[in-house]
Amino acid sequence: MSLIRYQTPNSVMWPSLNRWASLRDDLDTLLELPFLTGSGRQTQLFSGWTPALDLYQNADNVVAIVELPGMRKEDIEISLQDGMLTIAGERKDESGEENGATRTERFTGKFRRSITLPTRVDANKVNAIYKHGILTVTLPKAEEAKPKQIQVNVS
Amino acid sequence: MNTLVRENHSNASNGERAAEQFIAPAATVLENAEGYTLEVEMPGVSKENLEMWVENNELTIVGRRSIPSVEGTLLHRESRQENFRRAFELDPSIDAEKIRAKIEQGVVTLTLPKAEQVKPRKISVA
Numbered sequence: 001m002s003l004i005r006y007q008t009p010n011s012v013m014w015p016s017l018n019r020w021a022s023l024r025d026d027l028d029t030l031l032e033l034p035f036l037t038g039s040g041r042q043t044q045l046f047s048g049w050t051p052a053l054d055l056y057q058n059a060d061n062v063v064a065i066v067e068l069p070g071m072r073k074e075d076i077e078i079s080l081q082d083g084m085l086t087i088a089g090e091r092k093d094e095s096g097e098e099n100g101a102t103r104t105e106r107f108t109g110k111f112r113r114s115i116t117l118p119t120r121v122d123a124n125k126v127n128a129i130y131k132h133g134i135l136t137v138t139l140p141k142a143e144e145a146k147p148k149q150i151q152v153n154v155s
Numbered sequence: 156m157n158t159l160v161r162e163n164h165s166n167a168s169n170g171e172r173a174a175e176q177f178i179a180p181a182a183t184v185l186e187n188a189e190g191y192t193l194e195v196e197m198p199g200v201s202k203e204n205l206e207m208w209v210e211n212n213e214l215t216i217v218g219r220r221s222i223p224s225v226e227g228t229l230l231h232r233e234s235r236q237e238n239f240r241r242a243f244e245l246d247p248s249i250d251a252e253k254i255r256a257k258i259e260q261g262v263v264t265l266t267l268p269k270a271e272q273v274k275p276r277k278i279s280v281a
Contacts, residue, residue, distance in 0.1 A: 052234040058227025065223060067198040067234055069261035099192065105181040106196055106262075118230060133198035133261015136223050 049091070049107035055115060059147055062117050062139045069133035070106070076130065078137060080123050087135065088112040119145035177240035180218070188275055190268035191249065197239045198261035205258055207265075209251050215242045216263060248273040 056063040066087055068076065076089045093108040121139040128137045185192040197205070200218035207216045218239040245251060250270040257264050 053231070054229065054234050055231040056225040056227045057230055058225070061227075063225045063227070065225070065234070067261075069196040069198040070194075071260060099185040099187045101183060101185050102191075103182065103184040106183040106194060107181075115231070130260070131223075132201050132221070133196075134223060 049109060049111040051087075051111055051113060053087070053113050053115060055118075057118055060141060062119065062121055062141065064115065064135075064137040064139070066113065066135040066137070067133065068130070068135050071130070071133070073130050076128075076135060078126070078128055080121070080126065080139070083117050083120065084114050085117055085137065085139065086112065086114045087137070121145070176237050177217070178235055178237045179241045180216075180239040182241060182243075188269075190266065191246070193243065193263075193265040193267060195239075195241065195263040195265070196261065197258070197263055200239065200258065200261060200263075202258050205256075205263065207256060207263075209245065209254065212245050212247075212251070213242055214245055214254070214265075214267075216240070216265075218263070 052067045054065040056065070064085060064087070068089070071089060071091055075091065076087070079086045079088075088111065090110045091108050117139065120142040122142050125140045126137065128135060130136075181196045183194045185194075195216055195218075197218035197220075199220035199222045201221060204219040204221060205216070206218075207214065209215075216239070220236075220238055222234070222236075245267070248269045249267045253268045255266045
């Protein structure tokens, strides 16, 4: 009696050997990948795609810079709600079925990043540029949030 | 082990280059009967700042970033500032003369065709 029916082992044994080779390759790569030496991005290993986001502020604007290599402009979604900037999108797998992947490090699928803005911004004047795989979102500060010089009058 | 565009980890230590720190960009390797496609993520790298060469059957890709500079205070940083560098050992089946590359929105796509004599070929019975 057997619980599992005997199945012919996958005829060729080379592919499985190959798998070991690529596993070893992957382990090697793991030791070199940016997230092990970087800070705060370890989560991407477990949760899919977490594009790196930088946030700047100057007197007039809050600027978010996001690394989004290989996206289509129309697949990037930017929204602003309750002082929270959200950048979401999806990168589609366009490799096609006839191609076999021997190594896959690039993420495909959905991502969503939200960040609380340090000040109020003018939602109607937000500007976004996508160039060389980097998204730059410029959010002009609301008038009341801009630093103001206050004249001291000596009486 | 004849089906890989394999990564080469040996660090080329040629003089001044050795001092510079690079990070390895994420890459995907696809294979079909015609050859390999290599996709390398290099956000912030433009065509002018991309350098590639084949030497001793090894393909090296170096990308230097030009990140949009913003005046002001940095509130939060996740990006890395280092430039990209990665090397791949080429499978002998690849015709190095015919490698083509393009860069689009920070992704380098290389087409590495197999040499004619290694492409699968049907043999008809006479």
